[in-house]
Amino acid sequence: MTTETFPEIREAVRKLCARFPGSYWRELDRDRAYPAEFVRALTEAGFLSVLIPEEYGGSGLGLKAAAAILEEVHRSGCNGAACHAQMYTMGTVLKHGSAAQKQAYLPGVASGELRLQAFGVTEPDAGTDTTRITTFAKKVGEKYVVNGRKIWISRAEHSDLMVLLCRTTPRDEAKKPSDGMSVLLVDLRQAVGNGLTIRPVRTMLNHATTELFFEDLEVPAENLIGQEGQGFRYILDGMNAERILIASECLGDARFFIDRAGQYARERTVFGRPIGENQGVQFPLARAYVQMTQAGLMVDHAATLFEAGEPCGTEANMAKLVASEASWFAADMCLQTHGGFGFAEEYDIERKFRETRLYQVAPISTNLILSHVATHVLGQPKSF
Numbered sequence: 001m002t003t004e005t006f007p008e009i010r011e012a013v014r015k016l017c018a019r020f021p022g023s024y025w026r027e028l029d030r031d032r033a034y035p036a037e038f039v040r041a042l043t044e045a046g047f048l049s050v051l052i053p054e055e056y057g058g059s060g061l062g063l064k065a066a067a068a069i070l071e072e073v074h075r076s077g078c079n080g081a082a083c084h085a086q087m088y089t090m091g092t093v094l095k096h097g098s099a100a101q102k103q104a105y106l107p108g109v110a111s112g113e114l115r116l117q118a119f120g121v122t123e124p125d126a127g128t129d130t131t132r133i134t135t136f137a138k139k140v141g142e143k144y145v146v147n148g149r150k151i152w153i154s155r156a157e158h159s160d161l162m163v164l165l166c167r168t169t170p171r172d173e174a175k176k177p178s179d180g181m182s183v184l185l186v187d188l189r190q191a192v193g194n195g196l197t198i199r200p201v202r203t204m205l206n207h208a209t210t211e212l213f214f215e216d217l218e219v220p221a222e223n224l225i226g227q228e229g230q231g232f233r234y235i236l237d238g239m240n241a242e243r244i245l246i247a248s249e250c251l252g253d254a255r256f257f258i259d260r261a262g263q264y265a266r267e268r269t270v271f272g273r274p275i276g277e278n279q280g281v282q283f284p285l286a287r288a289y290v291q292m293t294q295a296g297l298m299v300d301h302a303a304t305l306f307e308a309g310e311p312c313g314t315e316a317n318m319a320k321l322v323a324s325e326a327s328w329f330a331a332d333m334c335l336q337t338h339g340g341f342g343f344a345e346e347y348d349i350e351r352k353f354r355e356t357r358l359y360q361v362a363p364i365s366t367n368l369i370l371s372h373v374a375t376h377v378l379g380q381p382k383s384f
């Protein structure tokens with residue numbers, strides 16, 4: 001949101017982020033290590049509980065406040081991916097959990113005592129076609145016994161709880177492919193070593209993502225969220241908040257690249273003049289600013305609908321698409337503006353460049369958003 005909403009919060013986030021400069025992130029990036037200190041600071045400042053209602057110990061400020069926080073984190077050169085899911089994964093419990101589950105978990109999530117920031121949906125053989133997941137939870141007495149495999153489950157090693165989507169009815173026995181999936185809240189502290197194995201996946205960015213193997217993992221039946229068989233709908237419900245918040249991170253990244261490129265273009269002198277004097281350098285910078293501003297309006301629109309409780313699936317997806325493209329354009333522009341120095345680790349451009357590329361693939365890839373718009377909005381025939 002390029003309009004300066006929540007100025008005090010933004011200022012406080014900027015101050016906090018100033019304690020975690022590029023050198024902090026570069027060191028973690030080299031070792032693919034988790035930014036525990038940064039996450040602790042955000043937690044203690046109360047920034048990760050703004051979506052949790054006051055009755056459960058959060059500040060209940062809402063999605064636009066959360067968006068402002070993540071935008072500033074990214075604008076400052078930091079990265080919210082290590083903990084952004086602590087903000088919104090609890091939405092599944094808040095919206096679909098029982099009164100007892102909310103009371104049991106939400107106050108702990110709000111204080112940060114409980115980390116609920118793992119979200120297990122993707123599987124290697126299903127990909128984006130979520131109805132093809134095969135991780136299965138079989139009800140045996142008062143327990144579910146879970147078997148299967150997940151991939152790209154981020155922060156599982158740094159989370160106490162995980163929202164897990166699995167099948168409770170095989171796809172071919174369900175009325176519709178999207179029926180027969182359920183959400184379980186898995187206590188990772190008990191699960192690891194007792195039916196759950198977590199294997200880190202090293203990626204081109206420092207993202208703490210993992211692969212999960214379930215072998216007869218027992219989960220108490222009371223950890224089922226909502227109704228058995230309705231899990232896909234619950235997960236879809238939570239995705240709008242995620243899309244809008246990720247889009248806000250993209251806006252922050254775009255702003256980071258534009259700030260850095262603008263400063264460098266003013267200062268770097270070649271051929272006896274600042275490179276920014278050349279329109280070949282100015283125009284991509286200006287275009288990046290135009291694209292970021294345009295994306296900011298879309299993100300704000302989607303967040304306004306979300307906060308009003310209106311349907312916003314299409315808008316949240318479109319916001320994520322344009323914001324991820326704006327951040328990528330800005331990243332490329334910034335690297336080009338820096339010439340060779342853009343590739344040097346110490347400038348942080350190459351790190352942020354790698355980080356922002358993710359958003360055109362995860363949490364949903366651009367093609368799938370285009371397909372949604374083509375078929376759901378523009379009435380084109382479905383291709384799958």
Ligand SMILES: Cc1cc2nc3c(=O)[nH]c(=O)nc-3n(C[C@H](O)[C@H](O)[C@H](O)COP(=O)(O)OP(=O)(O)OC[C@H]3O[C@@H](n4cnc5c(N)ncnc54)[C@H](O)[C@@H]3O)c2cc1C
Binds near residue numbers: 122129151154
């Ligand atoms: C670093 C990282 C972190 C992640 N964290 C999580 C997490 O915490 N939890 C979780 O559940 N998942 C997570 N994911 C998974 C992420 O959501 C998926 O990678 C993403 O949704 C794309 O799915 P896929 O990788 O299976 O691609 P696929 O579905 O295999 O698709 C591959 C490519 O083909 C294209 N494609 C596929 N089908 C079509 C079609 N019909 N028409 C046109 N194009 C098509 C896609 O757009 C994509 O570009 C993470 C992924 C990464 C890389």
